[in-house]
Amino acid sequence: MYVRKTMTLVEDIRNTVDSMKHSEMKKLYKGNNIPLDTPLHSDVKRVIEKILWKEAPDLKDKMPESWCKIEDGISISFVHAHEPSVNTHCHFETPLDDKLKLPPTYSRYGTDCRIEQSDATALIKEWLLGIKDQEKNKKETEDMFEGIKTQLTTFMSKHASLNTAIKDLPELEMYVPQEYLDRLAEETVRSKPAKSTLDDDDDEVELDMEAITRAAIAHRITSSGT
8 A cells, every 4th residue: 555655754754763762761770779688788778978077087986876867768879980080879778777877967868979990999990880871871862862863854854755765765664663564565556556756866875784673672572572
């Protein structure tokens, strides 16, 4: 069946790309929570208390808890190596039976506890590298899908129908909602072979076929759960 190119069709294709992007971004995002009862959590707790007691470290174990601030959560910022302007912020939480013992002068409404690279343990540095890689992968994924969306939008602008678009780019099917593909598959009595609307004089649309195919196949595999 002849399926005319409409702005709604183009927007639905763009929405499909966005849906794929959000799905992949969600899969990549592991968050920056620090799990309880892990060596990393223990390291961070020790570092926080060390930093906040640095003016009188000898008093930490001598001062009664009733004189101190006992907290089960605190806002912290990790400074990345070689990127002092880039911080990783998170809310550090503790178990109820192992709360933070902080100086009497501590206020939870002040600035974050700032953890410099010089304060970080090997475990904390490794965790921060993982956070940085996660952000890098998310940015690359976002850029890839935005590029695909732009390319497919430009490609569709060169066609008057979905028939000719898929004839020229079979991979487009992976980004077209099923309702349009179902209409495309319907037989009509007076159907004619689809002809490309691309003229020889038209500027050729540059398509990253590897990215277009790889992204769609990866999304299909993830969605099917295989």
